[in-house]
Amino acid sequence: MRRIFGALLAAVIAPATAYAQIDIPVIYLKQEQEQPPVLSNLDPIPEDRGLAGAQLGLSDNATTGGFMGHNYTLEIIDVPLDGDLQAAAQDALTRSPYIILDAPAASQLSVADLPEAQNAILFNGSAYDSDLRGDNCRANLLHTLPSNAMRADALMQFVLFKRWDDLVMVKGAHADDVTFADSLNASATKFGLKIDKTKDWIFDADMRRNAAQEVPLFTQELGDYDLLLLADELHDFGRYIAYNTWEPRPVAGSEGLVPVAWAPVVEQWGAAQLQSRFVDQSARDMTPRDYGAWAAMRAIGEAVTRTNSADPATLRDFILSDQFELAGFKGRPLSFRTWNGQLRQPIPLVTERALVAQAPLPGYLHQRTELDTLGIDEPESTCEAFK
Structure with a gap:
């Protein structure tokens, strides 16, 4: 099942001679998953979990893109439980090289390994599996959700x-x-x-x-x-x-x-503004998966803005360069690790009603950035695809 969210979110406000018009189609590809029974039904999973974050990122991209002649669109492809994710991905890749994946780790690998996906940029916004950043990494798969x-x-x-x-x-x-x-x-x-x-x-x-x-x-x-x-x-x-x-x-x-990657109790560093915009849009709190999809959409937008290009190779090179920075409302600029495609980011430590601390904690030093004290550092990485 396919739905289109917004054909064009912004008109070109800047003079036509200032910037060449660029179209950036992004596809949100979701595989429906059967949820195992649990002991409580107090916390139902929002039907638009993840997708709502991508929609907010689209709106944010359009704010800047409208001045530069950059037109972002978001297409949503929802694959049912018994559907063919690979076929849906192959069809999607004929229309866009930029795909945000909401699927289990194994399914994401099946998409990343498609011949049609080798020159695409795929974003993992839903799977925490550390193995996706290790032995099973793929050079065309970047991770905006933090790993386990x-x-x-x-x-x-x-x-x-x-x-x-x-x-x-x-x-x-x-x-x-x-x-x-x-x-x-x-x-x-x-x-x-x-x-x-x-x-x-x-x-x-x-x-x-x-x-x-x-x-x-x-x-x-x-x-x-x-x-x-x-x-x-x-x-x-x-x-x-x-x-x-x-x-x-x-x-x-x-x-x-x-x-967590994100929680409603994160309010510092301008986060309250992001939270309120999300609530205004979706009438609920932002979840970690929403944040992962939002960060993926914003990473695309930031790269397009800085390079004035929609070429996947150009954007990938910039995203993995030292020049790339993403304002993620966590107190530090976010960037991607060049050895496994993971988005560096602070990790809030939260209770249901308060932010207790945010890692990396003071005293954990690193020769590159303290953010690399969290997760798989370059010397211990088993990812070969990015070398």
């Missing part, structure tokens, strides 16, 4: 700052839970920490009624500890852990203190 490794490193920096040395973890069985748990373990090792005990969440009962009875007994076996880490990326059981543990200890990870 970046999120885990942000949390571990805070753990060290608080001197919480004794760590335990509860993890779910879903694939996203497992990959986030793996990243937490790897990050703990990276920062000289250790997760002493890990328990798998095994319950499928209604925790709305049983949490006060089941969780204390379940966590009693973990013994004493400073912090309980939760790997529950589906947000299934984690909400029932806090205040029900055997030991009265803080929780962090997927619930409690959470490392």
